[in-house]
Amino acid sequence: EAQVTQNPRYLITVTGKKLTVTCSQNMNHEYMSWYRQDPGLGLRQIYYSMNVEVTDKGDVPEGYKVSRKEKRNFPLILESPSPNQTSLYFCASSQFRDNTQYFGPGTRLTVL
Amino acid sequence: QQPVQSPQAVILREGEDAVINCSSSKALYSVHWYRQKHGEAPVFLMILLKGGEQKGHEKISASFNEKKQQSSLYLTASQLSYSGTYFCGTEPTSGSRLTFGEGTQLTVNP
Numbered sequence: 001e002a003q004v005t006q007n008p009r010y011l012i013t014v015t016g017k018k019l020t021v022t023c024s025q026n027m028n029h030e031y032m033s034w035y036r037q038d039p040g041l042g043l044r045q046i047y048y049s050m051n052v053e054v055t056d057k058g059d060v061p062e063g064y065k066v067s068r069k070e071k072r073n074f075p076l077i078l079e080s081p082s083p084n085q086t087s088l089y090f091c092a093s094s095q096f097r098d099n100t101q102y103f104g105p106g107t108r109l110t111v112l
Numbered sequence: 113q114q115p116v117q118s119p120q121a122v123i124l125r126e127g128e129d130a131v132i133n134c135s136s137s138k139a140l141y142s143v144h145w146y147r148q149k150h151g152e153a154p155v156f157l158m159i160l161l162k163g164g165e166q167k168g169h170e171k172i173s174a175s176f177n178e179k180k181q182q183s184s185l186y187l188t189a190s191q192l193s194y195s196g197t198y199f200c201g202t203e204p205t206s207g208s209r210l211t212f213g214e215g216t217q218l219t220v221n222p
Binding site for chain 1: 156
């Protein structure tokens, strides 16, 4: 089944404790991105990747890192999480830049 | 820059029509439309490209006015399953970042 998976689905952590949210897709898509969703603000892009080893900043990259060492994986790293990073996070992938974006199920992160 | 969606929320009775608008201050290459049901991930509805034709998907269709930098999503004879939040995403040039609007919450009541 074609899908985007994210782990963990739910995470509660404390300020400053490094964490990684994994994202993997099995559709051989070149394009992958991370979004955060907050009430009233819609979906805001954090980082995106056009292909392996090619990443670029989205609208709200501060406090986040990404890497794209393999085509299928695009982990999101929070080196020192803060409470303002409490949010719902979505990973998405697509075959080409202007094709259908497939979203993962989301990761709900709470930083205390 | 984030596109502006209107209205922010709309409540319909089953069978009624609705229009959701998305406008940008920049020239656009493409407009994407997604629907998100509560507690779920956004799901792709359609994409409209510059110079392309109006798209349709069952009773949901959309138009793209390149000169006005606007897109409209038309939902006709709404069904209960249409309830959710609708997002437009805009792309100023091919290969640039996709920026989403704040969303329009659509509620369809029996």
